[in-house]
Amino acid sequence: MRRVSVFGATGSIGVNTLDLIARRPGAFQVVALSGGRNVKLLAEQARQFNAELAVTAHEECLPALRDALAGTGTEVAAGTQALVEAALRPADWVMSAIVGAAGLAPGFAALSQGTTLALANKESLVTAGPLLLAEAKKHGARILPVDSEHSAVFQALVGEDMAAVERVIITASGGAFRDWPLEKLKDATVAQASTHPNWAMGQRITIDSASMFNKAMELIETKEFFGLPPEKIETIVHPESLIHALVGFKDGALMAHLGAPDMRHAIGYALNWPEREDLPVERLDLAKIAALTFRAPDEVRFPALRLARETMDMGGTAGAAFNAAKEAALDAFIGEEIGFLAMTTLVDQVLSEMTARHDLGKPLSDLDMVYETDATARALARQMIPSLRT
Numbered sequence: 001m002r003r004v005s006v007f008g009a010t011g012s013i014g015v016n017t018l019d020l021i022a023r024r025p026g027a028f029q030v031v032a033l034s035g036g037r038n039v040k041l042l043a044e045q046a047r048q049f050n051a052e053l054a055v056t057a058h059e060e061c062l063p064a065l066r067d068a069l070a071g072t073g074t075e076v077a078a079g080t081q082a083l084v085e086a087a088l089r090p091a092d093w094v095m096s097a098i099v100g101a102a103g104l105a106p107g108f109a110a111l112s113q114g115t116t117l118a119l120a121n122k123e124s125l126v127t128a129g130p131l132l133l134a135e136a137k138k139h140g141a142r143i144l145p146v147d148s149e150h151s152a153v154f155q156a157l158v159g160e161d162m163a164a165v166e167r168v169i170i171t172a173s174g175g176a177f178r179d180w181p182l183e184k185l186k187d188a189t190v191a192q193a194s195t196h197p198n199w200a201m202g203q204r205i206t207i208d209s210a211s212m213f214n215k216a217m218e219l220i221e222t223k224e225f226f227g228l229p230p231e232k233i234e235t236i237v238h239p240e241s242l243i244h245a246l247v248g249f250k251d252g253a254l255m256a257h258l259g260a261p262d263m264r265h266a267i268g269y270a271l272n273w274p275e276r277e278d279l280p281v282e283r284l285d286l287a288k289i290a291a292l293t294f295r296a297p298d299e300v301r302f303p304a305l306r307l308a309r310e311t312m313d314m315g316g317t318a319g320a321a322f323n324a325a326k327e328a329a330l331d332a333f334i335g336e337e338i339g340f341l342a343m344t345t346l347v348d349q350v351l352s353e354m355t356a357r358h359d360l361g362k363p364l365s366d367l368d369m370v371y372e373t374d375a376t377a378r379a380l381a382r383q384m385i386p387s388l389r390t
């Protein structure tokens with residue numbers, strides 16, 4: 001039996017991961033599961049999978065978790081340090097599916113033990129890509145991408161030589177506001193931004209899809225994970241979300257990865273790697289689909305893509321600043337402090353201010369540098385929010 005842990009078990013990726021684990025009885029032993037305030041679901045999962053340990057990110061949720069798991073053999077713990085300790089437990093495979101920069105530390109801890117890390121938490125690569133890859137290398141650990149586009153690129157690259165790669169194209173659905181004119185975008189509400197035409201995901205990534213911040217993050221993720229220069233990475237709007245990414249080679253060939261928009265494909269690929277196993281995902285009926293369409297992304301309506309390019313060009317600490325400013329902007333939008341378009345304005349302003357202070361682009365030497373940059377960017381964003389109120 002393979003020993004597996006799932007961080008962010010109660011979220012969209014976590015629930016899908018456990019769904020796949022449940023479908024192969026006897027194949028996996030669950031070590032640790034983590035969640036946030038959703039103690040009821042976390043306890044149910046811990047009971048169902050007979051987990052060794054259940055961890056809530058919040059200290060104040062510990063008594064409720066302890067009560068819910070009384071009489072079971074499952075240990076309980078709480079807090080950010082407990083998450084790291086859980087990730088240090090011996091395991092063969094760890095799913096990193098906490099949302100936000102909070103996912104970085106547990107993933108790092110898992111890599112330090114040589115554990116295979118299935119990485120859904122894109123913030124890890126955006127904020128600390130070079131450190132994460134170095135940690136994996138140092139301990140002989142493998143990182144398997146779970147973001148659907150990156151899983152698609154990873155699969156298209158099997159057996160290929162990176163030197164022959166001319167470009168990578170990641171597709172974007174265009175999100176909830178793909179066809180909205182700029183004038184209308186400024187009044188977009190949280191509820192409108194929280195629906196996705198093709199994918200069922202957590203609220204934060206769904207809103208990031210509507211603003212294209214998700215694709216912006218994924219451009220940076222592609223650069224960091226595959227070690228590609230920014231000019232070799234493109235994005236294209238593909239409203240059907242059936243092609244997840246394409247890899248272009250120097251002989252002109254394009255290898256595309258197609259599949260239903262169901263995260264269980266990318267999760268299952270990482271879970272079963274290097275084998276392929278049956279997965280409960282819809283099979284595509286190409287005759288019924290009939291047509292696949294594409295259009296160039298619109299950087300006027302969605303400036304997040306331009307900000308990602310600037311972030312990639314700066315490198316070093318810029319990714320941590322970009323992500324932290326984006327998280328603060330998203331919090332402010334969800335809290336109805338700022339409007340939809342003000343999210344990109346805010347990130348732009350934070351990056352400009354930090355560039356003016358020569359705070360950005362320094363090579364990362366350790367995680368503390370990531371956390372310091374993150375804190376500076378969040379504090380600046382908080383200061384700037386009042387002037388952006390609509």
Ligand code: NAD
Binds near residue numbers: 011097
């Ligand atoms: P979600 O909001 O549904 O779930 C997030 C999980 O993280 C929950 O278990 C929650 O309890 C936990 N969590 C939240 N804040 C935390 C904190 N501060 N400390 C510890 N735990 C915390 O999110 P999701 O959609 O499952 O996404 C998870 C990650 O995977 C994100 O990084 C997202 O960008 C990435 N991702 C998601 C999808 C998708 O289809 N949902 C696709 C690609 C990548």
Ligand code: MG
Binds near residue numbers: 149
């Ligand atoms: Mg994605």
